[in-house]
Amino acid sequence: MTVAFAELRERADRRWQELNDAAWIRVGGGVSGEAAGCDEVIEAFNSELQSSGTSGTVSRVGMYGICYAEPLVDIKTPGGPRVWYANVTPEQVPELVAQHVKGEQPVIASAFGYEPAGEGQVLQGVTKFEDLPDVAAQTRIASRNFGHIDPQDLLQYIAKGGYAGLEKALDGMAPDQVLEEVKGSGLRGRGGAAFPTGLKWSFLSGNPAKEKYILCNCEEGDPGAFNDKAILESDPHTLLEGLILAGYATNSSKGFIFIRQGHDEPINAARKAVADAYEAGLLGQNILGSEFSYDAEVVLTGDSYVAGEETALMEAIEGKRSQPRFRPPFPAQAGLWGKPSNINNVKSLAYVPQIIARGGEWFKSVGTEKSAGTALVCLSGDINRPGLFEIPMGLTIRQVLDDVGGGAPGGKKIKVLQTGGPLGGVLGEEAFDTEIDFDAMSAAGAILGSGGIIVGNEDVNVVDLTRALIAFNQFESCGKCFPCRLGTTHMLETLDRVCMNKAYEEDFALMDRIGNSMKVGSLCGHGQLGYNPILSAVKFFKDEFDACITEHAGPVGSFADGSMITPNRTRP
């Protein structure tokens, strides 16, 4: 172990010990926590501790992922079990402080789960946290620290084994070995294309240029996807460590973390993480006393979905209109500022520290053969337990819906899923037995993509849902290439007619023709995939389209109640 890291590690352990030596109250933050009112709960705890003269630390940790339980609070007293309380309100706080923090007696009635302090410790009437069905189903790698550490505290990350991967790489692995380890892990890019990460890196590492960049993409504009933002909010250092490791493996000079502006919490967390890492010598010249020097910067873009496309992202960083570039040249040849670059999704990089620390073989053992590791699935919509769950690849969709998500509320049937963002597609029940991995999902006509799964119950009208997806795609087209700019517009206009029952049978052929122009002709993935929603919706729910087109069963969705507002970006 390098001297520099040993010293860091020692400080970290001391910090961890301090936190555990007193009562430690961790309140789940992140966007979902904040939306549920975690800040009020934190304030209540602080004032209650002060007024009652109780000692203890209140931390705003990241979100654990079980968003339905936010504000999620866990309390750990020295020697006692760690007990989680779900949906905590400020009104509950005095009781929790009096009984659990001060009295060291968990409030069994309100407890949601517990983790024993030692062997044999049992809390009667409370489920073990790890036995909760949605927790038990998970294998947490990228999200391993979620809800456990304060994302703002570098030392807590290190105390939980953070930067050990980096230390291991710098202290004995050549860049090529790191690259081989990642290649051997079978890690595939989590941005949507599922391209093998190691192979992608090797394009960059083979480039002899002096200045090379690793770009981390946290544009994450897909509705229903929040795992990238969650990583940045809840454990930014795991991403940063992955970014540094990627830089080391490819001999790059700088990393950029690209976040869509307005995502304030991820932005602030990432900025703090970068600043702390510089201060701790984990970024900058001669990292941890090694020969390796590397910089990192957080950059923002404006409101544009397409800015998440890798070349549009580079245009955006350069201060231009974010529209995709043509390829070749590929980013590994000429990317940001014309320098060789490599773009990785947040999730892809977040796995890397564990891959290096525990070895590629270990990572490969998780998940399926072709899709190693886990999937960070964001469940939302008509589901009992919405949230972010890191499940091993290979679970079926149905397992996720039922075991993790707990089915639809009100005993209704789940009818339709929207996966992989608006460029993904919709899935009907026939596809629910599909395994969640890249290849099986695309064979089923959807993509895993960013990992967002929006659940629709039997009341959802798929034609209306499809129209909403196409409207999104249309609105977010950058307007550069003709097939996408015009194709999405006409697709939307045609779907509007379908929704209003003013379409004809021939419109299927028309949409198909437009869709084919977009798929083959478009410059970037936005247009190439933009027809997916219709294609998959028609595959699973042709009858609903027929109801609009041939049976004239009446306008659907927002057209039915007159609430439809035509988006203002169809024509100049």
Next chain:
Amino acid sequence: MADAIKFTMDGQEIEAQPGQTIIQAAMDAGTYIPYLCYMPKMEPYGACRMCVVETESNGRTMTQASCTTPVMPEMIVRTKTGDIQELRRGIIDLLMTEHPHGCLTCHRIELCGPQDVCLRHVRVTDRCTICPKNERCELKDTVRSMELDLTNPMEYHFRDLPRHVDDPFYDRDYNLCIVCARCVRVCEEVRFDTALTLTSRSGTALVGTSHGTSLLESGCEFCGACIDVCPTGALTERDYKWDKAASTATSICSNCPVGCQVVTEVNQRNKVIRFRGDLAGEANNGQLCFKGKFASDYPNKRGRFRYPLIKLEDEMQRTTWGLALESAAENLKKFSPDQVAVIASPRGTNEDNYVAGKLARVALGTNNVDSALNLNPELTESLLASTGYAAASNPIVELEKSKCVMVIGGNPTEEQNVLAVPVKKAARAGADIVVIDPRETELTRYCKEGLWLRPKPGTEVTLVGGILRAVMDEALEDKEFVNERADGLQEAKQELWNFDLVRVSQITGISEDQIRAAARAYGGADSAAILYGADTVPVEEKGDLALAVANLALVTGNIGRTGGGIFPLFGGANTQGSNDVGANPRFLPGYAAVGGASARDNFSKKWGAQIPAASGLSTKEMVAAMADGTIKAAIVMADGIAPDQPGLEGLQEALEKLDYLVVSDDFPGELSHFADVILPAAAFTEVDGTYTNLERRVQRVRQSMTLNYEERPGWSALAKLGTALGANGFEYESAAEIFAEIASVVPDYAGISYDRLEQGGIQWPCTNAEAPGTAIIHGTPDENFRPKLTPMSIREILDVHDADYPFTLAHGRVLHEPDHPVDVENRDGMNYITRDNYVQIHPDDASSASISAGDMVELRGKADQDGNTVTFVGYAKLDSPYTGLISVTTLFGELASAMQDSDDPDPAPRVRGLPLTSVTLTKVSVPAGVA
């Protein structure tokens, strides 16, 4: 050159150059691939997707855009498969839903005219027949090539956007735009103006100015490049908007010495309706400027001289060429040779100028012949002693390869516009731009911090000397070049020790640090060019400036180097050529000095007449001699001469004093007012001939309009006059014949012929028919001439100030001042810039005139000959670099509006430059509430 790449296209083996994209290789091979957003000589963009082809490479078959995909060895390309054609049709179908296309999909497309009643009830706005670009629309050609069905299943929307018709020169109709972004890209990528941008996104994406402002405030330089690249009728020239070309010709612009190759379009009524930059143009690479694009249609204007006129009983009366020439000859003969002068037109071809020089010497017996705008001959002629060539040393386009460009006392963005395009390109690529000029010009905005040097007027030579000294001090010279390839270093060094930087700094007002920074930028660059003009330099300094510039270039090895060189900035489309072919008082054709007896003998033999030995008078000297009565008769070829041009002051009064005046001109004006004989001149679109541009490139001017009256090219008029004067050797029948004679007497032109010029321009020296011409002089060691450094002397500031007008006004002009708000006012349907001007005054000057910041002040210059005074009113700002200098900066948009509104038939030569003027400064009181 690397080996060609072999690949297969549509079953044929084709060779491509490395780096070529598929579409470029296809174009070279004559295979048509439809495209809309691609534009030759611009970066590919890859948006329209019309150029998709099927490629097979390394076992993968893909559909790729041919404009962005480089050719790979062994690649198989299929350009017209069923799938590909279907995809293209799909895109066109989409495009047709937003572009008016009633005629495009109609079988009567070839048959209808604009006035025809449409049997299909297609809306007027949806018809091609009323589109200004009808029949020259790239979209239309592309659609036709696709053989579409007549019906389109998708819904069509006419955008119904308001047309922008209130800016100078252009009409913009975004209802016709297909968002190929060519205009945006040419503006940013080629012209570096970024006046245009893409607006909005997705279905509402469109092009325009940012925030939809007027072009006047967008930073537009009105070069018209966007119009030339627009594939549809969205961007058009307002004048002759709907006219169609009946014929086109490739010619050279007649407004400045850059020598831009243009395509002139002439309609059925023999009017030149349009000027397009020719992509094949070697000097301009397809670019033009506001003058070349929008102010070159003077041949069409009403009121031209159509017949010879002669003064009878104080009235100009129509006569015949025979009588006019006879009378002119008879009268001219009455004067002794030294009483006669010939002033040649700045737009005269080499042929015109050659005949003018020959006429003066052979028929009139005088050396008093000069080109009208050869007002700063020192800029080039003094180089004969230094580089050996009285011309620029390097090609214009290679300026883009310079790592540093120094601009001294010139404003190329306005005066030699297209010359500045590669300079801006170099700046964008990271080159340092050093501007030595008290005025703020467009190029000063490309200077990095500290590299805009604003010396006290008249101290430029000393400053250049100081920079040279700093170059030597910092050992930035190219020792090998200056020792091995050039002479005079030791002598020059001796004098250079006087250029103590402290003293140079005192004299010029430029800090030592800045001098050193400029020296480092210039001397430290791998290749550095200097553009130097005479706009701000006193007349007695101009020759020395040229020599100082040459010294600097020689010491740093920037002569003979790609991206280096020196470029004199003068006026007049063919001033270079007129000097080359001897329309010059000091030189016979080929720079044979009049003072040399052998040269005179040589030409006496060739021309069969004794060449006068007495040196002639330059244009300025002739004007002075006319005024004092020494010269009593003159022939003035007046096309393109603006009498109020700086340097030609007093020309009009001087002409009035003449006893006898022959004028050849297009329009009645100040110069023809006093003529005894007026010869109708043919304009540049009506003649054949050659121009030689600033970079020594001889290029063909081609006749595109027919002469329906009695106008004649200059050479013809002068040759007939020569014959009428009884001289021999003026029996010319064509310009080609004269050019052949030029080639026989000017060694540097010996290898150039009209036949060769058909393939493109040739840069002299070109001494034999096999020689390719010389792009860079001294590119290889020249056996005949070794470049030579000239010792320079430091000089104290010249007091140029008039005691009554104690301040120097440096009037600057830029495209865009982001920090200085602009209002645009619409008057009678046209936009005009209105804004408060700032007058930048040194705080010391301000306090002695009791002026404080924000006060309204008035600047007043000396009254000119007509009693007009230049006045300028604005708000004081206390930030001039030194006392005595006042600067104001106005916007180019104002100039564009003025040119658009000009009622002069030929406004381009009258565009005001930015001379330094002497002014008074007074505070004016403002009525309450106005400020």
